[in-house]
Amino acid sequence: MSDAILRLRDAAFQYDGAEDRAVDGVSLDVAPGEFLAILGRNGSGKSTLARMLNALLIPTSGAVEVGGIAVSEENAYAVREICGMVFQNPDNQIVATVVEEDCAFGLENRGVPPEEIRRRVDEALTEVGMRERALASPSMLSGGQKQRIAIAGVLAMRPKVIAFDESTAMLDPVGRRDVFELARRINREEGVTVVWITHFMEEAVRADRVIVMDRGRIELEGTPREVFSNVQEVLALGLDVPEMMKLARDLRAAGLDVPMDTLTVEEMAEELCKCGA
Amino acid sequence: MMNVTIGQFFPGDSFLYRLDPRTKLILTVALIVLVFISRSFIGFALIFLFVLWCAFSTKIGLKYMLRGLKPLFVIIALTFALNLFLMRDGETLARWGVIQITTGGVRTAVFMAVRLILLVLCSQVLTLTTSPISLTDGMESLMRPLSKIGFPAHEISMMMSIALRFIPTLMEETEKIRRAQMARGADFESGNLIQRARAMVPLLVPLFVSAFRRADELAMAMEARCYHGGAGRTKMKQLRFHWRDGAAVGAIAAMYALMIAFNALGVA
16 A cells, blocks of 8 residues: 555554563554554553554654654654544543633644634534534533544644544443544544544444554454454453354354354344344 | 632623723732822722722622622731721820820721722722633733743743643542542541541542643643644634723723822822
8 A cells, every 4th residue: 555644664662661662563554544443452552553643652663654754753743733633531631621722722732823723613613513512611521522522622633644542431331432423424524544442342343444452563453354253362362352243152152053253233133034034 | 510610700791801801900900009009088989989880880799799808807807906006196096005096096097908908809800700711811911022031921821721621620539539538438527637637648649649640641632732832822712902991991090090189189
């Protein structure tokens, strides 16, 4: 892929004083408009990887290119304009005391003219469905709403890529679904490339491509179907397999002819109907 | 969710609320100077009339404003008593040993007390009608010229607004930790002052640890959004002066003229 928006070549990162490299030689291409999910247990290096995409961390060896720009100390701001980031804790990434002011923060940092900021903030808040709360105080919002504000703040900067670092981990199920669906919509409708780091298999299942990391390396890679059919390997990497795949395995053990790679409830219902017929 | 009022802001919408925060800051300072300039009760009456207008044009009401005097009651009473008993000027009205009350003493005591009360009321007009955010904006904008000589104007206002942003968050967290520690048998209510202060340790330690973690994450998030200090930064909301700012300046200037006239004529 020559037109990859994210290109990693043997990228590695070692924290000061750490014995092992947190990311240990990752090579990866991400196409524009792709929805890539990254899975892995705690400490597998997935957050470190995401932080290199935003130049918060500079690779200690190897190369990371974002939109054709090499991630380095000098290019940090150029890289951040291409790749935005949404973090895990909704409280700790909101800067301002008013929703719309927070949304404007990134654009103000970049010195965008006030009228232009106004326009883009209104657009972004409409996009995430928070326009009517523009003047609210973030402390009065739910976790899911705060994450939507954080997304609006990133969207207003019109990045080509957004990295979500476990952005749904601290939310309740409703907020989690809202935020995930919003990310999917931004990906489908705006064509923004999404790197979605998560612990939740039911989210990874709906990505275009899944990579599973362990000890700083990519262990499995492919479409969700390909990755999750390696049930034993996925479990060995400290992850879960989607509920429906577990059910499929148990049903097969019980003698029903259900394909191993059944991922969603809808697919399972269809397969079971076939079995019944 | 706890009901946290930050500062004393009293939400509303009127002439005073719509004034530019910079105008309000400067005029409040001017008003405080005016209180000090006044040498007569007529002068104080003039300022008090202005405070009354502020209280009623904003629906805040004088009663609410007077509540702000409570914490200063002791200081006002002390100043009053000291002036009353120690000042020796004019005729003696009463005497107990070294202590004596004179007519001059009574006048000075009342005068100083009124001055203190007016100082508080005037500064309250500012804090009651200006939200903390526009107050920080106004201060940043006024301090900006100072940044040329190395004064960290932007940094100070950024710190203030982050502090404002995190007060409710940290309050909520304190409450959560307090409950968690109480569930583990912590006792915050009984014992003497020292015991109670010691009981706060299991509350403060986790709170500090978490505050530092939050600060770290927030710094990361700000950096991810291209934050690099105040240089080259723009603002979505621009402060703009309106006709009403001119009117307010005119009103205060008129009060100055009257005050100077009162002083020159030597009215009581």
